[in-house]
Amino acid sequence: MKLYYAAGACSLSPHIVAAEAGIALQLERVNIGRTPHTTGSGHDFAAVNPNGYVPVLELDDGTLLTEGPAIVQFLADLKPESGLAPAAGTLSRAQLQSWLNFIATELHKTYSPWLFHAEYGAQAQTVARGKISERLAYVEAKLAAGGPFLTGERFTVADAYLFTVVSWSKFVDVDLSAFPALRAYLERVAKRPAVREAMMAEGLKVPA
Ligand SMILES: N[C@@H](CCC(=O)N[C@@H](CS)C(=O)NCC(=O)O)C(=O)O
Structure with a gap:
């Protein structure tokens, strides 16, 4: 999985969650200080997130998940034993x-x-x-x-x-x-x- 992030931005939250859960992430930095935003590998970030903001989690099959609160819950649910989120539905x-x-x-x-x-x-x-x-x-x-x-x-x-x-x-x-x-x-x-x-x-x- 890959996390599109900007240093110290709200994307630090899913980054911390992955580290707490022991989930290895590939990191791709996004320059949100310049418009248009580009990724570390030089691509237009708008192609990843048309809203132009981090965090974005890219799953291994290419599916993109946006919105920090959704991403952190998804990561926590991959490792329920981490206790980072109580069971869904409770x-x-x-x-x-x-x-x-x-x-x-x-x-x-x-x-x-x-x-x-x-x-x-x-x-x-x-x-x-x-x-x-x-x-x-x-x-x-x-x-x-x-x-x-x-x-x-x-x-x-x-x-x-x-x-x-x-x-x-x-x-x-x-x-x-x-x-x-x-x-x-x-x-x-x-x-x-x-x-x-x-x-x-x-x-x-x-x-x-
Ligand atoms: N609703 C989004 C907001 C994300 C957000 O505000 N990201 C900021 C960094 S903290 C950003 O990438 N801003 C760049 C921009 O909007 O162009 C979420 O909760 O994930």
């Missing part, structure tokens, strides 16, 4: 999907594109930071009351996604000082061998 799985949807729609899509493109303007970015802080306060309360991971004792695909998205905070001036449980959580997740492995494979800086 309430626990629906609760995991509830978190994935929250991260996608309330966090990911507020950080990006709004905080990554100066052309949206200071006013839009102030609104986005305010909304993110509200949502992170909710996450903070959940982690402070439970943990050590989002759904409890086990690291799941939702943690891979939350870690990936909230780690952008330092690049786009989202202040985490009011969220000590969240900061401790990010440090905890960053120490996981599979997380370090995926980050290093993308050329990202890992904490000592």
